[in-house]
Amino acid sequence: MTETARTAPLVEMRGVSKTFPGVRALDDVSFAVDAGEVHMLLGQNGAGKSTLIKVLYGAHHPDSGEFLFSGRPVRIHSTADARRLGIAVIFQEFSLVPYLDIAQNVFLGREPHGRIPGIVDATRMHAEARRALDLLGLDLDTHTPVHELGVAQQQMVEIAKALSQNARILVMDEPTAALSEHEIGRLFELIRALKRDGIAIIYISHRLREVFEIGDRITVLRDGRKVASRRPSDTSMDELVTLMVGREVDTTYRHGFCAQPGEVVLDVEDLRGRSGVRAAHLDVRAGEIVGLAGLVGAGRTELARAIFGADGLVQGRVRLGGRPLAGGPSASVGAGVGLVPENRKDEGLALIRSVQDNLLVAGLPRLFPSRWYRFGIASRAVAELISRLRVVTPSPAQPAKFLSGGNQQKVVIGKWLNAGSRFFIFDEPTRGIDVGSKAEIYRLIEQLVTGGAGVLLVTSELPELVAVCDRAYVMRDKAIVGELRRADLTEENILRLAMHHAGEHAVPEAGTARGVSR
Amino acid sequence: MSTAAAQMARRRVLSGELAGFMYRVAGVVLVCVGLSLATDAFLTVSNLLNVLRQASLIFLVASGVTLVVLTAGLDLSVGANVGLSACLAAAAIKSGAVELGIVTGLASGTGIGLLNGLMVTRLRVPPFIATYGMLWVVHGITYWYMDGQTIYDFPERFRALGSGYLLGVPIPVYLMTACLAAGGVFTRYTIWGHQIYAIGANPEAARLSGVPVRMRLNLVYTLSGAMAGLASIVYLARLNSAEADIGEPLMLPAIAAILIGGTSLFGGIGSLSGTLVGAILLTLVLNGMNLLTVGANWQPLVTGVIVLLAVWIDVATRRRAGG
């Protein structure tokens, strides 16, 4: 990154401002990225990162500000303009079409055609798609419809889609959110290769670790303003966090580990789920946070859902406080199990309904034993939850879709508090959530266990898992392959258990296609 | 999104929902004003009561379907359901007891609704197809059962249900009001109502939140059927006769009323009061066209335009409200 960094920036945005009705999303932000540079873009959700990207990509039109492309001023009116300038974006929300195959998705809107314009040259398209996949070392058939792919595979296709545009500027918005260590490693190699070819990369991530691993420059946004620009060499995680949040944040996610666990809350015996997951034995005691680790596709989510009763069992016994669980989610919820699902928007919330409705939906029968909905009781309960969870919302009537990721996640958790759950399953609770909220989420989880509940925590964020859990089970090939006590709970040990011939297992089987969002 | 934005968004959404309703009411008022200017026959107590009675027939059918649509479902079989239930009820009344007839009508309506529910929840047939198939099956049974005959001439006390007055107000209007009230209480003041909205907004999230989705769906389809059964009784009493095709013209107006009323086919949004407004608007249009003796051939055209306008206003307001 030395000699390229001194030439004029490849693309530069000067004094960009953008106002949406009621909110100043970007306020006089200047931002530049050099060829062969990885420029990290940090900030909490709502800080303006995505807006900045959309402006750069021509999806939004700025109220003011100018673009310079290798020194020359340019206008970007449409995504088409942006593409012409060689800008490609890997979006955080999947931009894939479920019932088109990989090649068609990779070339969506740029389909190669022969003599007649409208007609797609399939052979060429698949050949080029093949090349894009090979770059990422993905051995997937380009004819596979993406709805048959797992989340991680979809993310990789998303990346291939951007790469295939031979962009000069590549924007990556949370590209690793759904990836396993193994795939992340491969992605980073690729990024380094791209740098060598003089590609400029704008990289958005909540994983500070990555900032230091591949970042050359760091820009922090807060409330639509640029608050700082740093080099990795002369900053620290704590400083960055403070810059992002605007105040000191306690990033120790667990304060006191569970000295002596209480009686068994949940125990699972030789379970086999419809999805094929197996668990010889698993138990969680009162006051414990038990981790469930493994590579993406190892079957963690499937196991969590099986325990919750979401998918039904082929065999096995799940008991809560000694009493067997059977009869699907409604029975489990009644018995006091709560599931914070992996995919918040599709499985956790009714986005068009209000915060109040979402907070109460799981606990309705408990809150209103008479089955009569009493608005007085309801609003009291909701007010109490909102303040206890510190949900930032203008009012309980706010539709959930207008909340930030962190606050949405709090609402999902609040749902279970209101349902009076004694055992909680958290599936990737901090995915796509900024550091500030992360700390709060874990504070809540700790509150739960100190309050005598049991928690099963599924997460790909190994550092978090290690930092938080009292124990952890490790999965591979849809089965639990080991248990790690607090003493030997390290990333290395987890990976050793999980990746045992990682080669084959890093890429999950098809079937868990919950990634494609409509 | 920052708090300021959220606040803004919220104000826009709420005002949007409310505005939507207000605009629809305004639309109705507008039509009324227009009609009362066009003909002095319109703005009379008797005509307004007359409009209300006709609207109540549509509303009875549409109210149950509204619940189904709130769960992102659809019930195309209501018209056919009304037809069969009315014919069976008619036969039962002829066989002797009015009470028996009423019970028969309600029972057959409810039964058909339950079957719809079971097809959707147990056999997992998409609602559109399940109820469309049911529509044909029920028509077939009705044709077979009636065999082209008409059953007519029922006891006075039964006919009062449809054509009678109480304190100067037609009895169907009371029924409509009762159903509206009951429905309002059910959707707003019971947890089942709230669960129905939750299912419509996101069935999977509702399921994973422990809402017994299948039971609730069965419930709404059964209710939809039951309302069709009730409607069939009122129709029967009003017409004083049952023919095999009695229900055929009911399905599309009922659904139109629901959509004009601002209930979303994608579920989770809408209300019975909206459906009432929709039913009244539709009835007003027909009433007006008769009062002004608009030519027969023009009537579908006018109705179509009105439906489009009504919904467009609603959508436009929501749009501007960013809802």
Add this chain to the structure above:
Amino acid sequence: MTPKSLLARATAVPGVAYLLVALIVAFSILGPGFASAPNLRNIGVQSSILLLLALPMTFIIMSEGLDLSMGAVLGLAGVTLASLLAGGVALAPAAVAASGVGLVFGVINGLLVVRLGIPPFVSTLGTLGVAQGAALVATDGQSVVGIGPTLPSLYASAWMGLPFSVLVAVAVYLIFHAVLYKTRFGTYVFAIGGNRESLTLAGVHTDLYHIGIYALGGLMAGVAALLLTGRMNAGHPTAALGMEFDAIAAVIVGGTSFERGNGWLPGTLLGVLTVGVLRNGLNVVAVSSSLQVASIGALVIVALVIDSVRTSWRERT
């Protein structure tokens, strides 16, 4: 689609395929003359008009839409065609005009849905009323006759024993198949239902294509009018009312779903044929009319039940 994904699809053949086979077997056993060449011709002729509506309906449903106005628009286009022919206009320009009428309504539907954001169900319910009304006003509800010999003789013509209407249906199917699986437009049909946002971000004029889908629906209603008018030797304002529901049923039964752009065109063909075979078979077997009505509903349900049974069986393994 490519051979491989076709294979993948073949393993997921919708229940209607099995039903179709079962029906054909049953009727050939029960109905003397069912399997005869002339009767197969009947099935073809009777299915062709429905197919012309079901094909664009497949696209529309894939885009998470619906078009209830097709039957009414078909009627209006039909009377337009008939009136022009009766007025001595040559077939070609008259046909163009009729298709034009259909196209206009299709575009209007598209604009209402895409631009004004009115839900498809309502938009097309409204245009249904408008088209039907227009047709009634124009004809005072009467058939338009005296359309001259050209169209009827064209309709009556045949090639290698295949009636005109069947030839048209086959041609149109092949075109639609190519469009859906070989062209950009087809790709975008999948994308509009599957992930509209991404299509827009890819720099495609999504609205244009979306409106195009509805326009296609209207256009095909116009083309279908050509066949129906030839069949009746007259234009009738309300002859095709309600046909759109048969089309929708055929599409859904064929394995296309209202969600996420999940569609399969060969399935639509199967769906249409099954409806055609059932109606024809029941007539040939001379089943009582009320039983015919009921069995149409039963067919639709059974086909979908087979599907749900199969999917649940798939999930279980």
Add this chain to the structure above:
Amino acid sequence: MGHGRFGRLAFLTVTAGVLVSCAQARDGADGEQIALFTKNQTNPYFQSIRLGADDAARQMGVEIVHYVPTRPDSIPDQMSQIEDAIIKRPDAVVFIPVDFQAMVPGVGQMNAAGIPVVNLTDRAAGGDFVSWVGCDDRTLGLNAGRYLLERMNGRGNVIILEGVGGSANSKARVGGFLQAIEEAPGVTLVASQPGNFQRLQALQVTENLLQAYPEIDGVMAANDSMALGAIEALDAANRQALVVGINGTKEAVDAIKAGKLVASTDCNGFVQGCIGAMVAIRHIRDLPVPAEFQFPQPVIDSTNYGDLDLPDEQRSCPSWESVAGSLATSPAGGG
């Protein structure tokens, strides 16, 4: 396992088919067979026709097959049923077109197939027929209209309830009403609105018109269902008006008895069915048949409803000779 399931389903479908066939095999006797095409399964009038034809066929020992569109009055449905019937090659067809113009090509197909066709009720605009049996809708309307105006002493306001837009019967009958009104200068037509032959719509239209017009003395309805709907509306509004309908259904006759309906004109669907079938069968048997059977259009009122006061099931066809004789003497298009 999954395939076992399909197998079972296929099997079920086949057995279902078998049952279906048994269901229809009951009347599957060998020998002569005629087919009767009617417009829909919902209108009692066509049921009377079917019962009449059934009775005639029974008397003359012929199998009769019914074709009724699955969608009421659907042109495409009847078109398909013609094509399917040709496959079955009935010895003769008794045909009521759902549309007198649009079904002409269908008739042409039967002609081409060499199947003799008797045209019943609605006179088709084209095609070769053995004979036409029916009565003139316009005259029906005219007679009903004249009778009503007579009872109104040629003075007052009348409304017309039209049938389905696009139906020839409705058009012709309404035409008759209008002619009658023209003949009576003292009578004003205040409104003519669509009831689509449907009781409910006629009822609501009448309710609305009663609001618009404080004085309505007469109602002309294009069929009995609508007439009875109008009567319901009048009763509910406590308004007095004379109502006439068309078709002379059993229900209408009872209403006449009860003094609610002043009159209905009738083509006697049952006897039409009889004659239609008889003509077809006689033609098969090479017996002479007249080219036209113009039924009289008597006005049925409280004085002469007698012979219609039987449910169709209990009626039986008059002998050919008696009818032939009576019709020979009856003036065509008479009043």
